[in-house]
Amino acid sequence: MTMSEADILATFTRILxxxxxxxxxxxxxDTRRPEVPNWDSFAYINFxxxxxxxxxxxxxxxxxxxxxxxxxxxxxxxxxxx
Amino acid sequence: MSRNSPAQGFRERLRAVxxxxxxxxxxxxxxxLSEFTPGHVETIQLDKALAxxxxxxxxxxxxxxxxAVLSSCTTNHLAPGLRIAALRRGFFxxxxxxxxxxxxxxxxxxxxxxxxxxxxxxxxSLSARALIxxxxxxxxxxHVEQVLQTEIAEVQGLWEATGKxxxxxxxxxxxxxxxxxxxxxxxxxxxASPARVIDRLNDLLAQAARDSGIALIxxxxxxxxxxxxxxxDSARWLQGKMEIAPQAAYRYGELVARVVAAQRGRSRKxxxxxxxxxxxxxxxxxxxxxxxxxxxxxxxxxxxxxxQRYAKRLNERGVIxxxxxxxxxxxxxxxxxxxxxxxxxxxxxxxFVANWHDKAENLRHIAETLNIGLDSLVFVDxxxxxxxxxxxxxxxxxxxxxxxxxxxxxHALAHSGYFEAVSFTLEDSARTAAYAANxxxxxxxxxxxxxxxxxxxxxxxxxxxxxxxLELDRATQLINKTNQFNTTGRRxxxxxxxxxxxxxDCITLQFRLADRLGDNGLVSVMILRxxxxxxxxxxxxxxxxxxxxxQLEDAAMNIAVEHLQARGVQxxxxxxxxxxxxxxxxxxxxxxxxxxxxxxGTAGGQQWQLRVSDYEVRPTHIRRRSVQ
Numbered sequence: 001m002t003m004s005e006a007d008i009l010a011t012f013t014r015i016l017x018x019x020x021x022x023x024x025x026x027x028x029x030d031t032r033r034p035e036v037p038n039w040d041s042f043a044y045i046n047f048x049x050x051x052x053x054x055x056x057x058x059x060x061x062x063x064x065x066x067x068x069x070x071x072x073x074x075x076x077x078x079x080x081x082x
Numbered sequence: 083m084s085r086n087s088p089a090q091g092f093r094e095r096l097r098a099v100x101x102x103x104x105x106x107x108x109x110x111x112x113x114x115l116s117e118f119t120p121g122h123v124e125t126i127q128l129d130k131a132l133a134x135x136x137x138x139x140x141x142x143x144x145x146x147x148x149x150a151v152l153s154s155c156t157t158n159h160l161a162p163g164l165r166i167a168a169l170r171r172g173f174f175x176x177x178x179x180x181x182x183x184x185x186x187x188x189x190x191x192x193x194x195x196x197x198x199x200x201x202x203x204x205x206x207s208l209s210a211r212a213l214i215x216x217x218x219x220x221x222x223x224x225h226v227e228q229v230l231q232t233e234i235a236e237v238q239g240l241w242e243a244t245g246k247x248x249x250x251x252x253x254x255x256x257x258x259x260x261x262x263x264x265x266x267x268x269x270x271x272x273x274a275s276p277a278r279v280i281d282r283l284n285d286l287l288a289q290a291a292r293d294s295g296i297a298l299i300x301x302x303x304x305x306x307x308x309x310x311x312x313x314x315d316s317a318r319w320l321q322g323k324m325e326i327a328p329q330a331a332y333r334y335g336e337l338v339a340r341v342v343a344a345q346r347g348r349s350r351k352x353x354x355x356x357x358x359x360x361x362x363x364x365x366x367x368x369x370x371x372x373x374x375x376x377x378x379x380x381x382x383x384x385x386x387x388x389x390q391r392y393a394k395r396l397n398e399r400g401v402i403x404x405x406x407x408x409x410x411x412x413x414x415x416x417x418x419x420x421x422x423x424x425x426x427x428x429x430x431x432x433x434f435v436a437n438w439h440d441k442a443e444n445l446r447h448i449a450e451t452l453n454i455g456l457d458s459l460v461f462v463d464x465x466x467x468x469x470x471x472x473x474x475x476x477x478x479x480x481x482x483x484x485x486x487x488x489x490x491x492x493h494a495l496a497h498s499g500y501f502e503a504v505s506f507t508l509e510d511s512a513r514t515a516a517y518a519a520n521x522x523x524x525x526x527x528x529x530x531x532x533x534x535x536x537x538x539x540x541x542x543x544x545x546x547x548x549x550x551x552l553e554l555d556r557a558t559q560l561i562n563k564t565n566q567f568n569t570t571g572r573r574x575x576x577x578x579x580x581x582x583x584x585x586x587d588c589i590t591l592q593f594r595l596a597d598r599l600g601d602n603g604l605v606s607v608m609i610l611r612x613x614x615x616x617x618x619x620x621x622x623x624x625x626x627x628x629x630x631x632x633q634l635e636d637a638a639m640n641i642a643v644e645h646l647q648a649r650g651v652q653x654x655x656x657x658x659x660x661x662x663x664x665x666x667x668x669x670x671x672x673x674x675x676x677x678x679x680x681x682x683g684t685a686g687g688q689q690w691q692l693r694v695s696d697y698e699v700r701p702t703h704i705r706r707r708s709v710q
Contacts, residue, residue: 015123018093018123018126018127019123019126019127020130021127021130021131042158042159045159045318045321045322045328046122046123046126046159046328049122049315049318049327049328049329050122050123053122053329058317061317061320061321064317064321065321
């Protein structure tokens with residue numbers, strides 16, 4: 001199964017909506033973490049854990065520290081799923 | 083790396099629950115949902131939903147416990163897992179998580195936030211990382227032992243301080259082996275290898291816990307069983323000093339909540355099994371006892387055997403077993419007594435209910451019979467419809483989802499932690515056995531459609547032999563103490579009984595009755611001796627009141643007649659001498675087809691006679707076992 005950028009973005013959106021219990025969340029490629037209410041560092045780690053688990057990939061520790069936008073995370077995931 | 087799928091249908095179910103405006107109903111629905119969805123993200127969602135419930139409703143419906151987690155690592159990510167595992171058991175945990183590596187200060191310094199929190203339960207989650215870091219890998223055995231003893235002594239000091247300062251119950255987490263091998267397999271031998279250090283530490287911890295009466299949270303074992311990757315992730319350790327990874331929070335919560343529930347007497351007490359395709363393969367009513375899939379020879383048959391063995395093991399540690407099956411009761415019980423591969427015996431089952439009634443009502447009946455709450459039951463049934471019915475009728479009964487493949491039944495049951503224990507003594511199993519046996523007789527009587535069915539269900543076995551040296555004391559005691567079932571009221575000394583037993587012209591018989599509730603022991607004695615008139619007389623016959631109404635008198639007379647026939651005796655005479663206390667057997671001989679031949683010369687005494695050749699063997703539900 002190949003996933004497109006849009007698929008991954010949709011998966012991330014669903015995971016974050018679940019984790020924060022907020023169906024109003026809309027993630028875009030240029031969304032930054034502080035722009036999403038309650039997406040604190042705690043929720044961020046849980047998001048990474050859940051995303052890794054669901055996609056079956058691992059992000060590098062360095063990447064997790066340096067992701068600026070949702071698009072950065074999507075790109076890192078795409079690179080591993082390709 | 084394998085992929086985790088989100089729990090099937092959970093999203094929709096949770097969203098449906100959240101539309102419920104009534105907090106009470108929403109809380110109940112969340113609790114139900116918590117039973118099925120133990121994953122990482124689902125647990126966080128449930129926790130958020132729980133936070134939206136009116137605290138007053140929580141107070142009313144759940145038992146609040148203030149739980150503090152102090153650790154040498156980061157633990158605040160564990161809180162949702164703790165709260166949801168608590169919810170699953172009807173508790174609400176107010177959770178306090180200490181700051182990273184501040185456990186000593188928080189416990190020992192005079193004013194800390196922990197003091198304001200006032201923990202009732204204190205979880206001490208310690209890592210061996212620091213200790214292992216200071217131990218050179220070439221340290222000798224004595225040095226290592228000394229370091230480890232010092233560590234455990236310090237931990238014990240913390241337990242004492244916790245008790246004194248907060249009056250809190252301590253739950254000590256075992257040390258997790260999250261360290262990479264240094265030597266390889268030789269790690270288990272090398273005194274200072276991390277693996278060896280952890281093993282030894284946990285040994286010492288267990289000893290200390292036993293001595294101090296402290297409960298353990300065995301994260302080390304869970305970690306070994308679930309796999310290190312389920313519990314530990316070096317990235318999370320580096321990123322956030324979490325020795326327990328976020329995806330393990332719900333597993334950790336389970337371990338803690340089980341122990342807290344067990345300490346408060348909320349562990350389950352009784353496992354109730356369905357029969358067909360649960361304890362054995364196949365539908366008994368269709369395939370008969372011979373057609374059941376059970377036992378060695380087929381993988382499926384062995385899977386059911388494994389489940390029975392597991393149930394037996396639980397039973398040995400005091401878990402009550404019961405049966406609740408839609409089946410013909412007679413055939414169902416026969417399967418227990420006759421199928422050679424059955425590991426579970428009648429005597430292991432405290433309450434055996436096989437009928438065609440609603441299972442939910444049968445379960446209520448089982449709980450009443452055993453005199454335990456519905457919330458003490460775990461109901462194990464392969465049929466999803468029955469499970470759904472029971473859950474709907476009685477949500478307090480635990481109804482685990484069974485996997486489709488019986489190969490995984492044991493794992494599913496063991497994994498659920500329904501029977502968590504915080505202690506084990508010999509009395510546990512003994513007490514439960516007696517308790518179960520009493521309840522069992524009651525259960526059997528009330529489920530039986532008739533007396534006949536009750537007796538058949540008892541699965542009785544009589545053993546008979548002459549009164550020998552071993553039986554002499556008990557036989558004499560029975561003769562002299564028995565007032566009700568006593569045909570003549572004669573009394574004999576041990577010597578007299580011994581001489582009758584040794585007399586080749588006499589027949590002494592002693593009877594033992596066993597049933598599936600246990601062995602009743604030596605419960606009846608007969609002495610047959612030549613009378614003055616040359617006939618054979620039933621000199622005395624006594625029977626313990628414990629076994630009245632069990633057809634033992636019929637079985638015993640059948641056996642006595644066999645002995646008489648073997649000796650060519652034509653006629654047996656018998657007397658009934660009223661003693662004022664034996665009226666219960668006033669018509670015993672009439673029932674046994676003796677002929678009345680008038681009074682015997684004593685007040686109210688009756689003389690009876692039996693023509694041995696005319697005797698018709700009386701049908702009973704008692705099997706024969708001959709003891710020579």
